[in-house]
Amino acid sequence: MSDEMMDADSGLELDDVIGFEEDPPRDGVEPGEYNPDELLLNIDGYEGPIDVLLVMARDQKVDLAKISILQLTRQYLVFMDRAKAMNLDLAAEYLVMAAWLAYLKSRLLLPREESKGNEPSADQMAEALQFQLRRLEAMKNAANALFRRPYLGNGIYTRGMPEGLGVKTDITWDITLFDLLKAYGDIRRRQEFSTFELPVFSIMTMEEALDRVGTMLGKLPRKGPYSAWVTMNSLMPEKIKDPLYGRSSMASTFTAGLELVKQGKVEIKQDGLFRPIYMRATFVDRDRVGGPDTEQSDDVEQDNNPDAADDFDGESETSYAEAGV
Template sequence: MSVAPEQLTLDLDGFEGPLDLLLSLARAQKVDLREISILHLVEQYLAYVDEARVLQLELAADYLVMAAWLAYLKSTLLLPRDPEVEPDPEDLALRLQLRLERLDAMRDAGARLMARDRTGRDVFTRGAPEGLHVTRKAFWSVEYYDLLAAYGRATARSRPVLHVVRDREVVTLEAALARLSALLGTAVDWQAIEGFLPEVRSAGLRRSALASSFLAALELARQGRAELQQEAPFAPLYLRRPTA
């Protein structure tokens, strides 16, 4: 009988051959397990595991299950067994055989699955049809004025807004305050505010001088350095030096 090189072959007292054959004969009660040395079996199994640890660790694990079942079957022969507590060794052996057959079937199915052609490596799917490619080109027909108007609107949206204040001549509050303080010292009676304005050439500068002089008069009245009088709303405003 030819033996595969990766198969565990035992040489025991009363048996010589593969481990799975010994397990099958032990189940069929065609070999006397009392004559089999479990110690020799374990020693030969450990030597096999040291050699096949890197190459086929799964196969060594299967043989470990077989050897464990052999040890269990021999223990059931040597030790008394309670049929109500422990299961029948024949039933356990049959379950083990079914599980090993299921494991072999799963391995065969996995090997067949991995051996099939793979998409992208062995076979390639047909691509979807590209269809008709349409290239569209737009032709614009505009007048020169329309082009300039569109450019103006585009630049107006992106152009930053600048507010430039035109320089103009004004009469500052400090100048009006100094002028009113000096003129009130010479005024004896009530005098309209227009009499304290400087002589200016433009109407805009005159309005600025009037506004500055009005604020200066309010500031002097707050400080107690001037008295104000106005008979009605929007009537002429009069100033004089405090009598006290």
């Protein structure tokens, strides 16, 4: 029989229906060898396994009218006597097959009568049997496919420290063209009516630098009309964290020093290019007219009288504070 032949009732190929291929050999029996656990029939019109006869009879591949139910029953009883020690499941399976053959044969011999009530007809029962056989075949195929897969711990081994599963999130936007235009319009509208705020920078002003330089220079030790020299960096604030404030304080301190030099209150010097800048305060008596002789006599008097120098320091500091340094 060709594998391309279709089942008349179900529209399936014959390979999808149980019975057209013999069962796999049991207990290590190779194909073609004699198997004592298999019921082989030799009756008029058929010779072979009983399960194949059942399927052929169901699909009308063999004429049941030519098969003797008496010979079928006798051969089955002989087989059962010979197989008393065989598997009960196998014996029950053959019993069901023989019963179905006997039932189909009886329905052919008896005259057809209208079914009473809900009793199924012979065709319906044959279709039900065919469906059960196909379902059983599908289950067997699924079971065989599972058992053919490699076993964990036998053909496949797991890792000792498996890695976690990575989660990948794909964002899908389900929006329309109107939603895009509306979102763009909202952004443009917010930008048009937004209030511009000037940024506020933390810097040192010129006034702050003048006050700081004048106060710190006024507290320095001095000799005569001049105070001690001090670097410009020492007049700047300490521990500045903001780079902008540090740059502005340096520029404001230097500018304040230049302004005080212009006023005659501070002197600035630098020993060389890129060398530190030094500053010192100059203290001038406002009541003194000035002149080389007067200034020299004052210096000599202060050098000869240390107490007088201290008094000058106090007066000069007072005058320096009044001058705004």
